[in-house]
Amino acid sequence: MDYILELQDICKHFGNVFANDHVNLKVEKGTVHSIVGENGAGKTTLMNILYGLYKQTSGEIFINGNKVNIESPSDAIRLGVGMIHQHFKLIPAMSVAENVMLGEEPIKGKLFLDLKKINESTLELSDKYGLAVNPKSMVSDISVGIRQRVEILKALYRNANILILDEPTALLTPQESEDLFLIIERLRKDGKTILFISHKLKEIMQISDNITILRDGKVVDTVKKSETDEVHLARLMVGRDVFLKPASKSKMIGEPILKVEDISAVNEYHHPVLTNVSFEVRSGEVLGVAGVDGNGQTELVRALIGLQTLTKGKIILRDKEITHLSVKKMRSAGIGVIPEDRLQEGLVEDFSVEENLFLGLQRIEPFSNGNIINWNAVHENADSLVKTFDIRTPNINHKARLLSGGNQQKIIVAREIFHAPDTIIAAQPTRGLDIAATDFVHEQLIKQRDSGKAVLLFSLSLDEIMLLSTRIAVIYKGSIVAIVSKDDVTPEDLGLMMLGGSYEHIPA
Amino acid sequence: MNWSETLQAIFNVTLLASTIRVSISIILAGMGEMITERSGVLNIGVEGTMLMGALAGALGSYFTGNPWIGLLAAGIVGMLVGLLFSFIAISLHSDQSITGLAIYLLCVGLSGYLLQVIFEHGGNSPMVNTLPTLHMKFLENVPVLGPIFNDQSSIAIPVLLIPVILQIVFYRTPWGSWLRAAGENPKALAVVGKNPVKIRYIATLCGSFLAGIGGAYLSISQTSLFSENMVAGRGFIALSAVIFGGVKPGGVFLACIFFGFMDALQKTLQTVIPDTIMPRELFMALPYLLTLFALAGFIKKSGGPADIGNPYLKESR
Numbered sequence: 006m007d008y009i010l011e012l013q014d015i016c017k018h019f020g021n022v023f024a025n026d027h028v029n030l031k032v033e034k035g036t037v038h039s040i041v042g043e044n045g046a047g048k049t050t051l052m053n054i055l056y057g058l059y060k061q062t063s064g065e066i067f068i069n070g071n072k073v074n075i076e077s078p079s080d081a082i083r084l085g086v087g088m089i090h091q092h093f094k095l096i097p098a099m100s101v102a103e104n105v106m107l108g109e110e111p112i113k114g115k116l117f118l119d120l121k122k123i124n125e126s127t128l129e130l131s132d133k134y135g136l137a138v139n140p141k142s143m144v145s146d147i148s149v150g151i152r153q154r155v156e157i158l159k160a161l162y163r164n165a166n167i168l169i170l171d172e173p174t175a176l177l178t179p180q181e182s183e184d185l186f187l188i189i190e191r192l193r194k195d196g197k198t199i200l201f202i203s204h205k206l207k208e209i210m211q212i213s214d215n216i217t218i219l220r221d222g223k224v225v226d227t228v229k230k231s232e233t234d235e236v237h238l239a240r241l242m243v244g245r246d247v248f249l250k251p252a253s254k255s256k257m258i259g260e261p262i263l264k265v266e267d268i269s270a271v272n273e274y275h276h277p278v279l280t281n282v283s284f285e286v287r288s289g290e291v292l293g294v295a296g297v298d299g300n301g302q303t304e305l306v307r308a309l310i311g312l313q314t315l316t317k318g319k320i321i322l323r324d325k326e327i328t329h330l331s332v333k334k335m336r337s338a339g340i341g342v343i344p345e346d347r348l349q350e351g352l353v354e355d356f357s358v359e360e361n362l363f364l365g366l367q368r369i370e371p372f373s374n375g376n377i378i379n380w381n382a383v384h385e386n387a388d389s390l391v392k393t394f395d396i397r398t399p400n401i402n403h404k405a406r407l408l409s410g411g412n413q414q415k416i417i418v419a420r421e422i423f424h425a426p427d428t429i430i431a432a433q434p435t436r437g438l439d440i441a442a443t444d445f446v447h448e449q450l451i452k453q454r455d456s457g458k459a460v461l462l463f464s465l466s467l468d469e470i471m472l473l474s475t476r477i478a479v480i481y482k483g484s485i486v487a488i489v490s491k492d493d494v495t496p497e498d499l500g501l502m503m504l505g506g507s508y509e510h511i512p513a
Numbered sequence: 514m515n516w517s518e519t520l521q522a523i524f525n526v527t528l529l530a531s532t533i534r535v536s537i538s539i540i541l542a543g544m545g546e547m548i549t550e551r552s553g554v555l556n557i558g559v560e561g562t563m564l565m566g567a568l569a570g571a572l573g574s575y576f577t578g579n580p581w582i583g584l585l586a587a588g589i590v591g592m593l594v595g596l597l598f599s600f601i602a603i604s605l606h607s608d609q610s611i612t613g614l615a616i617y618l619l620c621v622g623l624s625g626y627l628l629q630v631i632f633e634h635g636g637n638s639p640m641v642n643t644l645p646t647l648h649m650k651f652l653e654n655v656p657v658l659g660p661i662f663n664d665q666s667s668i669a670i671p672v673l674l675i676p677v678i679l680q681i682v683f684y685r686t687p688w689g690s691w692l693r694a695a696g697e698n699p700k701a702l703a704v705v706g707k708n709p710v711k712i713r714y715i716a717t718l719c720g721s722f723l724a725g726i727g728g729a730y731l732s733i734s735q736t737s738l739f740s741e742n743m744v745a746g747r748g749f750i751a752l753s754a755v756i757f758g759g760v761k762p763g764g765v766f767l768a769c770i771f772f773g774f775m776d777a778l779q780k781t782l783q784t785v786i787p788d789t790i791m792p793r794e795l796f797m798a799l800p801y802l803l804t805l806f807a808l809a810g811f812i813k814k815s816g817g818p819a820d821i822g823n824p825y826l827k828e829s830r
Contacts, residue, residue, distance in 0.1 A: 056704075058704070077706060078704045078705065078706050079705065079706030082705070082706055088704070090704070094698065094700050094701035094703075094704045095698070095701055096693070096694050096697040096698050096701050097697070097698075097819070098693070098818075098819065099690075099693065099694070099697070103690060104701075107690060107691070107694055107701065107705050108691070108702065108705035108706055108707045108709075109705070110690060112687065116686055117685050117686055118685055118686060118687055120685075159705070161823040163705075328774065362666050383693065421528075
């Protein structure tokens, strides 16, 4: 069998993190080969290596059987590799055609741009593959779907034979996605090889010839589409070989503490990101929100802490409406949050451990009388939390930046859990943590549950959802498509629902 | 004098000729800064670059007797200042505004110090040879244009052509396309195999070259000596003009001319009505005031480069 592309033992480290760990991949010419995996599985890193944006730590790349050295995107382009990035690399202030030709402009009279040829060549290429773009439109004026086609044109113009599409449907509407699949089919028929990066199983099954599954930077398996199905893929992707014990059952479930009634929100492009979301979290329970990344979880968390503007609906905490309150007021109303992106939103990296342990609480007793900070109380708080939560730091004045990810996470968990009177929102609370730290965070969340707080858990890991939740809400395309009791559902059922599958056969 | 005589004494071709005269240095610095900003680099140290250029121009002319060598020296010294700025702001990813400010302060001190060291007294340099003026016979009998453009500095007309040249370079050449791309989205440029860092360096050096020459115009054309702090805010006016003109050649050019006109008007008013009710300071503040209004939203979208002021980092996750 002739392979157009072969990756051998590719490794990539970022500091201590293994983003890719001995990845092997063989791609047949003229096929659609999907690379699938959860977020952080190393898909994008691998593709960035292939496109020369990162340099692999070790390993070799073969194109058409020849060993190649890809140092930069120019090398990749020369070797016929084109990449359509998840976040488009376009210049809104320029026309479609200018973007397509950027860096490879046709010249006339040695010095000047051949604007006529720029437009004509773009149109020709667009017509050939049925992309229907207007070369003269400004990129700032065209839709996301069309922008993506401009990216495809850029690659085709550079004679790419291998096209990498990095989560191409992430920003597209369903109709736009269908159009894209038609384009991919046309490209494949024309002999192009497509590397399709995704974690959406439905579309993977729709368009792939072969599928390689990555997990934690490693290749789990490569399968033919004809020999697999969504359930099998979901199992490979999520990984069932994690040995964490399920949490004890909720003991005393009380009154609803947090109620979300029919909320909706839109993003900057005015696409709906949350649609009529309703649920309640009761005292003494963990409500797990399961879903594939990008289905509205981030926006929902932001809505609950006052960072996302809602177009309608109500958020009620203990019979008090808190819908349009400021972040500060929502927090003091009783919501604590372990944010998704801990470095950006959970910590001030250059503050000390003790300062981070009372971040946001500076005006609250006992840390201050409202204006003057009581440092003794701050020290005491830090000492006791460091001990209770086993935060490994030389001392409480150590900068948070210098701690490991697990210990940074513990600071946030300690602060939010300790000072949230009613409700804890935990967004990906164990992302990037090792097994021990994960276990610790789980234990703390369950403790809070048992002390009568309401815990809302967002996680991309089905395992985590299954381990901790009392009930599970499945979020898909910004809507809650089902809320089920944990005991009534299997991970496979959840996986299917998360991908928009039907759930009629599941008892309510 | 009655009102109409007064008005005639103020608004005449002399005012327009004077406008061109005082605009040249602002146009040079403004065009330079526009090139720099188009590539995504904000160099607010342009005032300092001009000052060093003014000194280098005077020194070059003084030691060689040839003002053209002074002009070249000014451009080269400008580029050296630009190189220092670029290294700190582009290669070391420092905050561009702070770096620009530091460069400005450095140049103020350094130019004064060098003046003191070289001529052993502060304040002024000795008189130096100046660039020749250009007298065109065929313009002598042309009304309006003749008095405005004749006997200007010999670099005036080439300078007035710069905006036209830049308009072509920006929008009709590949280099201009890459320059704009570097300022809008350097990553987009990097993924097609062009190096945004290189382009930003080149743009900043070109800009600094022009700023240096703009400074020299003051010391070896408009006057015939270097005096401390002689740029007197023209660099900052040029910065304002770039914003006011939407970082586009035509717009920036008109803004430079407009600010030059206000300066000329202010000077004329001083001579015609010695104790004018309009204080000089108000005129001098006008460009900045207008820029504030422009930024506050009178100009809807400045149309400036999207990525201005942001360092470009290659392997960022």
